[in-house]
Amino acid sequence: xxxxxxxxxxxxxxxxxxxxxxxxxxxxxxxxxxxxxxxxxxxxxxxxxxxxxxxxxxxxxxxxxxxxxxxxxxxxxxxxxxxxxxxxxxxxxxxxxxxxxxxxxxxxxxxxxxxxxxxxxxxxxxxxxxxxxxxxxxxxxxxxxxxxxxxxxxxxxxxxxxxxxxxxxxxxxxxxxxxxxxxxxxxxxxxxxxxxxxxxxxxxxxxxxx
Amino acid sequence: xxxxxxxxxxxxxxxxxxxxxxxxxxxxxxxxxxxxxxxxxxxxxxxxxxxxxxxxxxxxxxxxxxxxxxxxxxxxxxxxxxxxxxxxxxxxxxxxxxxxxxxxxxxxxxxxxxxxxxxxxxxxxxxxxxxxxxxxxxxxxxxxxxxxxxxxxxxxxxxxxxxxxxxxxxxxxxxxxxxxxxxxx
Numbered sequence: 001x002x003x004x005x006x007x008x009x010x011x012x013x014x015x016x017x018x019x020x021x022x023x024x025x026x027x028x029x030x031x032x033x034x035x036x037x038x039x040x041x042x043x044x045x046x047x048x049x050x051x052x053x054x055x056x057x058x059x060x061x062x063x064x065x066x067x068x069x070x071x072x073x074x075x076x077x078x079x080x081x082x083x084x085x086x087x088x089x090x091x092x093x094x095x096x097x098x099x100x101x102x103x104x105x106x107x108x109x110x111x112x113x114x115x116x117x118x119x120x121x122x123x124x125x126x127x128x129x130x131x132x133x134x135x136x137x138x139x140x141x142x143x144x145x146x147x148x149x150x151x152x153x154x155x156x157x158x159x160x161x162x163x164x165x166x167x168x169x170x171x172x173x174x175x176x177x178x179x180x181x182x183x184x185x186x187x188x189x190x191x192x193x194x195x196x197x198x199x200x201x202x203x204x205x206x207x208x209x210x
Numbered sequence: 211x212x213x214x215x216x217x218x219x220x221x222x223x224x225x226x227x228x229x230x231x232x233x234x235x236x237x238x239x240x241x242x243x244x245x246x247x248x249x250x251x252x253x254x255x256x257x258x259x260x261x262x263x264x265x266x267x268x269x270x271x272x273x274x275x276x277x278x279x280x281x282x283x284x285x286x287x288x289x290x291x292x293x294x295x296x297x298x299x300x301x302x303x304x305x306x307x308x309x310x311x312x313x314x315x316x317x318x319x320x321x322x323x324x325x326x327x328x329x330x331x332x333x334x335x336x337x338x339x340x341x342x343x344x345x346x347x348x349x350x351x352x353x354x355x356x357x358x359x360x361x362x363x364x365x366x367x368x369x370x371x372x373x374x375x376x377x378x379x380x381x382x383x384x385x386x387x388x389x390x391x392x393x394x395x
Contacts, residue, residue: 048363170353
């Protein structure tokens, strides 16, 4: 009886399919990656069990750094333009509107704002700037900022966010809250890093029961 | 006879001196390309930030001058938490006055142990009527932002429905200072 001949197969595999998959995934990841812009104000936010994602548009972000300095940033360019114009007419600051629109954040008193806008991007760091003065009730410029922003948004919904550093002291946070209250802005969000719900706690049991 | 090679394109004939080109395989070894592809893929997977920041909502009460509009807390159903410096937590139940300051004013911490603030809140919550239970948070000027967020988070974890952040009084600041000094902190 003739032996069945097993044909010798080549060991090289067709790589085309694998290559296709690899590059498809690669393209996906390249396109979805958003590079985090280098933050001028470095802040490590605290953890919380909250699982709601932070809003990404129409934000008014107030950053409190480790030294307790307060910074403000806005993302809506239209609002920024409005705000710059109002600042020019109300306070006579003579601001460059284009530079104001481009600025990532603001961290000086109103009087020093024109000088701040003439600085280059990399000179604007949290350490070098004094922050928005909001230490006491007589010179709380944060209140003024928020009043102007509120009117610049013209009743549109804005997301008020507070992002504080772990080590910053409570008074600066309190001053920011006071500024909120004075403007009747009674709802805001605190930016945190996600954390697991402690096992066995009430919230854990509630979440499990659902 | 002399012949002119007039044909072009596909029907090319091999003239004298033209070497027959070897037919090359169209298959390319794709292994290095796959290697490169996966290398980049790994890089982008690792650098993509999957954990987006979350946010917790906080609602502030409206400041009111009129005392009649202010909510009154029932004397014994309230738990007041005070935040000192360096993660120190103090608490008292009900009202604090001169007669009970020494026994009612106690120290706690952010730990999960028996005297941790979580067990304190839970104990108080279980022993009080749900309608009346209220936590008052009084952060002192010395405490850090992290402590404030942690204690607010603790409210979420323990499902405390009513809580408020209130300014600390001078008496309480003195008590915190005295306690911290006696503990050598």
